[in-house]
Amino acid sequence: MAKGTTVVTGHAGAKITLTSPDEYKDEPEKDPVHIRVRDLHKSYGKHHVLKGMSFDIFRGKTNVLIGPSGSGKSVLMRQLIRLESPDSGEVLVNGVDYTKLRGRALDKKRKGMGMVFQMSALFDSMTVFDNVAFPLREHTKLSRKEIRDRVMDRLQSLGIGAAWNRSPAELSGGMQRRVAVARSLVLETEILIYDEPTTGLDPITTQTVDDLIREAESKYGVTSIVISHDMASVFRIADYVTFLYFGEIAATGPPKELLKELSGPMMEFVRASGVSVEIIEAARRGK
Amino acid sequence: MTDAAAAVDGEEDAPTAPPTDSGNVEEEEAAPSFLTVVTDKFFAFLLAPFVEIGMLARMLFEVIYWGFRPPYRARLMIQSMEFVGVGSIFIVSLTGLFLGAVLGLQLADGFRQFNAENQTGAVVGMAMTREIGPVFTALMVSSRAGSAITTELGSMRVSSQIDALTTMAVNPVQYLIVPRVFAGLIMVPLLTTLFVIIGMFGAYTVCVHLLGIDPGVFMDRFRWLVDWKDVLQGLIKAAVFGVTVTLVACRQGFHAKGGAAGVGAATNRSVVQNAIAILALDYLLTSIILGQV
Ligand SMILES: Nc1ncnc2c1ncn2[C@@H]1O[C@H](COP(=O)(O)OP(=O)(O)O)[C@@H](O)[C@H]1O
Ligand SMILES: [Mg+2]
Numbered sequence: 199m200a201k202g203t204t205v206v207t208g209h210a211g212a213k214i215t216l217t218s219p220d221e222y223k224d225e226p227e228k229d230p231v232h233i234r235v236r237d238l239h240k241s242y243g244k245h246h247v248l249k250g251m252s253f254d255i256f257r258g259k260t261n262v263l264i265g266p267s268g269s270g271k272s273v274l275m276r277q278l279i280r281l282e283s284p285d286s287g288e289v290l291v292n293g294v295d296y297t298k299l300r301g302r303a304l305d306k307k308r309k310g311m312g313m314v315f316q317m318s319a320l321f322d323s324m325t326v327f328d329n330v331a332f333p334l335r336e337h338t339k340l341s342r343k344e345i346r347d348r349v350m351d352r353l354q355s356l357g358i359g360a361a362w363n364r365s366p367a368e369l370s371g372g373m374q375r376r377v378a379v380a381r382s383l384v385l386e387t388e389i390l391i392y393d394e395p396t397t398g399l400d401p402i403t404t405q406t407v408d409d410l411i412r413e414a415e416s417k418y419g420v421t422s423i424v425i426s427h428d429m430a431s432v433f434r435i436a437d438y439v440t441f442l443y444f445g446e447i448a449a450t451g452p453p454k455e456l457l458k459e460l461s462g463p464m465m466e467f468v469r470a471s472g473v474s475v476e477i478i479e480a481a482r483r484g485k
Numbered sequence: 486m487t488d489a490a491a492a493v494d495g496e497e498d499a500p501t502a503p504p505t506d507s508g509n510v511e512e513e514e515a516a517p518s519f520l521t522v523v524t525d526k527f528f529a530f531l532l533a534p535f536v537e538i539g540m541l542a543r544m545l546f547e548v549i550y551w552g553f554r555p556p557y558r559a560r561l562m563i564q565s566m567e568f569v570g571v572g573s574i575f576i577v578s579l580t581g582l583f584l585g586a587v588l589g590l591q592l593a594d595g596f597r598q599f600n601a602e603n604q605t606g607a608v609v610g611m612a613m614t615r616e617i618g619p620v621f622t623a624l625m626v627s628s629r630a631g632s633a634i635t636t637e638l639g640s641m642r643v644s645s646q647i648d649a650l651t652t653m654a655v656n657p658v659q660y661l662i663v664p665r666v667f668a669g670l671i672m673v674p675l676l677t678t679l680f681v682i683i684g685m686f687g688a689y690t691v692c693v694h695l696l697g698i699d700p701g702v703f704m705d706r707f708r709w710l711v712d713w714k715d716v717l718q719g720l721i722k723a724a725v726f727g728v729t730v731t732l733v734a735c736r737q738g739f740h741a742k743g744g745a746a747g748v749g750a751a752t753n754r755s756v757v758q759n760a761i762a763i764l765a766l767d768y769l770l771t772s773i774i775l776g777q778v
Contacts, residue, residue, distance in 0.1 A: 279652050305654035313652040319645035333653050381653075 206252050209446035210462055217254055219293050226293035232257035232389065232421045233278070238287035240273055247273045248284070249445035255389075260415060260422045260435050265442030266467060271425045274442070275393055278423070279313050280304060291389070309337060312382025312420075314392040318374040320366035320381070326353070327362040330381045337385060352380040355417060356410065372403040379414055390414060391423045396431055408434050429471030441467070537758070544658075544736050545728070548666050551659035558664060565664040569630045569731065570672030574679065576625050581680035584621060585609065585687030593696050602696070606703035607710035609688040614711055614719045618681040619673075620767050623726035626673055627759035631734035634665055635755040638738025639748035647739070662735045666728055673727025674720045681719070718774050725770060726763050733759050 202218035216236075222229035233255035240248040247270045255261045263271055277284045280296060289296040291307070299307060320329050330349045334340055340348070353359045356376045366374055375395055382390055392411065396404040408431050415422050424435065432439055432453055440450040443463045449456050460468060517525075588609045596602040638661060641647050650657045685707070692698040734755045741751040 281648055281651055308652060308654040311652070313649065315645040315649060317644050319649040321641075321646055321649075322644075336653065336655050 208252075208450075209443045209448040212448050212462075214252060214447050214450055216252055219290060223293070229292070230257055231255065232291065233423075234288070234290040235278075236288040236290065238274070238277060238289065239285045240270075240277060240282070241285055247445050248277070250287070251442075251445070251447055253440045253447055253450045254438075255421060255423060256438050257421050258415065258419055259437035260411060260424060261438045261440065262424045262426055262432050262436040263440050263442060264426050264429070264432055264467075265448075266444075266463075267427060268444070269442045270445045271427075271442055272393060275313075275391060275423075275425055279311055279391060280308070309333075309385050310388045312379075312385075312387040312390045314375065314378045314382055314390065314395055316393045316395075316397060318366070318371075318378040320374060320377055322366050324365075325362070326358070326364055326366060326369070326377050329366065329377060330384055333381065333385050348384060349380075352384050353377075356380050356413070370403070371399050372406050375407050376410060379410060383414060383418055383420070387418070387420055389423065390420045391425070393425045394427070395424065396426070396428055404428070404431065405434075411435055429468055540740075541732060541736055544662070544739075545732055547658045548663055548732070551656060552663045552667065554659065558660070561660070561664040562667055565668035566672055568633075569626065569665070569668040570675060573626050573629055573672075573676055576629055577622055577676045577680050578683050580621055580625055581618075581683040582687040584617060585613065585684030585689075586691045588612065588617070588684070589688030589691035590696075593692055593698065602692075602698055603702045604706055605692050605698060606688070607706035610685060610707040610711040611715055613681045613684045613688075614715045615722075616719075616767070616771075618677045618684065619719050619722035619726055620763060622677040622680045622723060623673060623730055623763045624760060626669070626676065626727070627730045627734070627763070628756055631730050631759055632752050632756050634731065634734040635738040635741070635752045636748060638735060639741035639751045642739060642741045643744055643748060657739075662732075662739065665735055666731045669727035669729075669731030670724055671727070673730065674723040677719060677723035721774070722767065722770050725766060729762050729766060730759050733762060 202221055204216050204218065206214050206216060208214045217231050217234070219226070219229065219231070219234060231254045235255070236252050238248050238251045239246075251274065263274065265271055273282075276282045277297075278289060280299070284297055287297065291311075294307070296304075296307065320326075321332065324332070327349055330352060331345050334345045334348060338345075350359060350362065353362055356379060358373055358376045358380070361369060361373060361377075366377060369377065379390070395411065396407050399407060411422055411424060412435060414420055424431075426432065436453050438451065439453050439456055441448045441456070441464050448462065448464050449459075456464070457468075589605060592608055593602045593605045596604055596608075638647070641661070647657045647661070650660055689700070689703060692703055693700045737751040737755040737758070738748075741747050743750070
């Protein structure tokens with residue numbers, strides 16, 4: 199066990215290893231762990247949805263949160279971006295507790311965090327260009343030309359420059375995701391969260407969205423958090439996987455590590471997803 | 486209980502229960518007794534209007550709070566005023582014309598029975614400025630602009646566009662609701678004025694050209710009975726209704742849930758609540774104003 203780590207118990211006694219922020223106290227931007235979620239709880243009335251979640255999100259990597267429907271993935275996401283406030287627990291982003299922020303301080307931090315919603319959530323009263331320009335017009339004093347340059351740069355680098363003048367409704371699902379990513383990246387975004395970005399898309403488009411997530415990461419150096427229930431995409435894109443099971447963490451780590459000690463609900467989930475056994479076996483045998 | 490639900494229900498005590506691939510999983514609870522259900526429903530029904538008024542009051546407070554904070558989005562204000570105001574000119578004019586005409590017809594007929602048809606202009610004018618103008622204009626704005634506002638905000642809510650605003654650090658109340666309520670406050674009094682003018686024109690046309698009432702007498706009686714206090718009363722009501730109509734419409738859309746069907750239900754509620762709110766407020770305002778004068 200590495201220095202400064204602690205172990206907590208997750209679902210069904212699973213051991214979750216957590217890092218400590220102390221080592222990088224003075225320069226939190228250099229910490230390989232970007233976000234630390236610690237003992238997060240959320241209930242709606244009597245319905246206890248998040249039952250004390252703790253895990254790490256790694257900087258500049260693709261972190262996939264996976265789990266069956268209803269396991270609390272979207273609820274967790276809503277706490278991470280503070281659309282809702284958790285009942286208790288911490289979300290430390292670069293060492294700052296996000297759950298304690300209010301008003302202006304929260305809005306300031308929000309600009310560093312982008313969100314790609316399940317159905318893209320583009321403003322359908324605006325063109326693609328205006329959608330992507332929206333955060334710049336709201337939050338910066340850039341000139342018209344600067345805005346145009348920045349927006350077109352993002353659109354072109356994501357391969358949708360030609361669609362700048364169209365309305366979101368005219369675009370395919372895959373292109374809409376691209377616009378949503380462009381809109382989320384147009385400010386100085388450090389963290390990009392995707393809620394089930396490939397649900398409802400055909401396999402080919404799914405692949406292009408997976409590539410898009412990788413692209414956004416390599417071009418802009420963002421930390422990606424991808425919420426998914428698609429096991430196949432985990433193998434394609436994940437650097438780290440966290441498996442949620444009805445409000446608890448069942449396992450977390452790099453995908454190969456997890457596959458080696460597959461058990462319990464995660465095993466069932468992987469089997470049911472139809473991911474070939476060979477892949478799993480290969481992962482177990484080889485390093 | 487379905488098999489899927491049963492499997493999930495056992496999840497608490499049997500950790501290795503397989504996950505289900507069925508949609509959202511609700512936690513099962515012991516079924517409450519019939520009596521509790523009935524009493525709960527009954528009290529919920531009694532409380533509902535107060536809960537609703539509470540939510541509206543809260544939203545109004547937020548609108549005022551955010552309305553006075555920069556940035557002031559002039560472009561959105563103008564867009565909303567155009568949508569609520571300019572967009573309603575046609576329907577408001579048309580209903581005003583017919584309502585004025587039919588009032589002229591009915592009242593002239595009624596007054597003729599005791600030889601007082603000369604008073605028609607005065608009575609139509611007073612009813613129009615004080616009551617019918619603001620109430621009908623508000624009802625028309627609610628069914629045209631209000632329902633559209635609810636549908637638009639409702640669709641934005643269920644497709645996460647409102648959440649997207651929040652995550653982009655733009656306050657959705659300030660961005661979406663403030664301009665619309667402001668438009669209601671300004672435009673409904675203006676539309677009411679238009680309604681009354683066109684309504685009077687309708688009544689005048691029917692009375693003078695169809696029923697042969699002397700035009701000079703019609704106008705003279707109108708000027709004699711209707712004064713600036715009546716106009717003020719009408720405009721105050723119109724302003725209150727304008728805020729109410731847009732606020733209720735925004736509130737229903739803003740809190741819509743449950744996909745396209747949910748948006749439809751919200752639009753429905755918006756129009757019904759507005760009709761009730763306008764008439765109830767009309768009585769309340771009238772009693773306050775008449776009590777003072
Ligand atoms: N606003 C809410 N009020 C009450 N219950 C909720 C709310 N949002 C989610 N839930 C419940 O929380 C659980 C997890 O939901 P969710 O996070 O949407 O699951 P998923 O992992 O499929 O995204 C579900 O049982 C759902 O019914
Ligand atoms: Mg979800």
